Amino acid sequence: MAQVPLVVGLGVRNSIVSALLGKGSEKFNYLHRFLGRSIFVASTLHVAPYLHKYAIDDDFVAQLGKPVISTGCFGYIALILISLSSIPVIRRKAFQFFQISHWIGMVILLVSLSVHVPICLPFTLSSLSLYFLDLLLRLLFKTQNAFLGxxxxxxxxxxxxxxxxxxxxxxxxxxxxxxxxxxxxxxxxxxxxxxxxxxxxxxxxxxxxxxxxxxxxxxxxxxxxxxxxxxxxxxxxxxxxxxxxxxxxxxxxxxxxxxxxxxxxxxGTGNILFSSFSSVLLVSGGSGITFSLAQALSLQSKALLGLVRARSIDLVWIFQSEASLQAFMPYLLPLLNNASSNKTASSFKALKINLHIYITRPSSQFAYDPSLSTTLLPAHDHLYIHTGRPNLSDLVNAKVEEAAMEAKRLNGRGVNPCGLGIGACGPQGLVRSLRNVVGGLKGERMGEVGGVEVVTEAFGV
Ligand SMILES: Cc1cc2nc3c(=O)[nH]c(=O)nc-3n(C[C@H](O)[C@H](O)[C@H](O)COP(=O)(O)OP(=O)(O)OC[C@H]3O[C@@H](n4cnc5c(N)ncnc54)[C@H](O)[C@@H]3O)c2cc1C
Missing domain, CATH: 2.40.30 (Elongation Factor Tu (Ef-tu); domain 3)
Incomplete structure (x- = not known):
């Protein structure tokens, strides 16, 4: 029972852990799930011997007349509902069903346990307090114009x-x-x-x-x-x-x-600040470009204030068809253009952004010719368009090589290199593969560049 406030506290959007670590509660969702499962196992171990005894005595219906038994049964049924709807395949395929079952299940569970035995009451009350505090914070401080929109x-x-x-x-x-x-x-x-x-x-x-x-x-x-x-x-x-x-x-x-x-x-990225690394690589899959776009724009504006260590960053975007290119290019081109146009606007150097685009399933008519400059796809020194899937290992290794050269240059000037920051956002598969590639890097190589840190954001729970 004592785990219930913990599981609620880790599941809400405004959790204490998120506030302390500066990361979203979705990053700690695995703990919420782990605790949820352990509550189910512990409750089953608690319920099973009673059911066994009532089955032997053949007096289950008579026992159900007692509030302590009926509320316990309601609570356990609610827990079954929550647990079944949280099975990954069901959660992914029917997310709304999962959310509604979670909500109804939690209400029934907390109400039943409040009257089950008196010792449960402090735990159910603290769980409800955490839940309502989260709702209040969301309404009062987190929602812009909560009543009118x-x-x-x-x-x-x-x-x-x-x-x-x-x-x-x-x-x-x-x-x-x-x-x-x-x-x-x-x-x-x-x-x-x-x-x-x-x-x-x-x-x-x-x-x-x-x-x-x-x-x-x-x-x-x-x-x-x-x-x-x-x-x-x-x-x-x-x-x-x-x-x-x-x-x-x-x-x-x-x-x-x-x-x-x-x-x-x-x-957010917690204690990882891309502006503090000597080298930066941002990798996005599909709509994960949103994460890299915001990072790149933010780094570009900070660079003009002299707040970014890296001199250039690489942004890799992998997507399926050239239709996405047409839709998103108006938002990506300013990244390339700002780097050249801002050179005079500040005493600090503009940040160069190398944009590497990979179209995995281009139509048969698609061909990129850098010599034929169009408004949508202008010829640009820092724009590289490829067809097919990139080899993530090659991408990361090339960036590590480049970071090692930058580290050498910095060492030569008596400055310590500040590492390579890698951001990855998009489908779970891409994020996992990139983590594996970085996990396979040699420690010695990582030391040479001043360390390698990865921030990932996967679109799905
Ligand atoms: C932190 C985070 C950031 C995201 N950023 C983007 C983004 O910038 N652009 C973008 O296109 N997509 C983004 N997504 C994914 C987006 O939230 C889902 O695609 C969307 O919610 C799907 O809803 P649906 O009803 O259309 O599809 P559904 O079929 O209901 O859901 C498809 C999948 O989306 C996820 N999902 C659905 N509802 C929610 C929810 N309320 N909370 C968390 N996950 C949910 C689940 O994994 C589910 O399996 C992000 C997801 C997360 C967790």
């Missing part, structure tokens, strides 16, 4: 999959790598889906220190039959902005202005 622009992008959600009035208050929960409380989303809130990584750099930030921007990739697909349909059904507006957003037909509830920011 915040005006937003929704635009379906030309890849037919991604919705851009931009909030013009929010330009500060987050760090690169953080995410927000979005709820579109509009009947157009459908009666079920208008209540749902979903997490998305912020893709723009807010004002950090000096200067104006960009509006908060998230890119939402559609998942079949989910809230994200409905959002794309909802955005496509509208009509917003002038042709010029549309050009700016790189949107396809449609678009909509509406109010949304934005809760956050949550998460």
């Amino acid at each position: 915040t005006p937003a622009v929704l635009l379906p992008l030309s890849d037919g999959l991604t919705t851009l959600l931009e909030i013009p009035s929010l330009t500060t208050g987050w760090r690169a790598g953080q995410h927000v929960y979005v709820r579109v409380f509009h009947p157009g989303m459908g009666l079920g889906k208008m209540w749902e809130s979903h997490p998305f990584t912020i893709a723009s750099a807010g004002a950090e220190g000096e200067g104006d930030g960009e509006p908060l921007r998230v890119f939402v990739k559609s998942v079949k039959r989910g809230w994200t697909e409905r959002l794309f349909g909802f955005a496509s059904d509208g009509e917003v902005g002038t042709g010029e507006d549309r050009m700016r957003f790189g949107g396809a037909k449609g678009g909509r202005r509406c109010r949304v509830l934005v809760e956050g920011p949550y998460g």
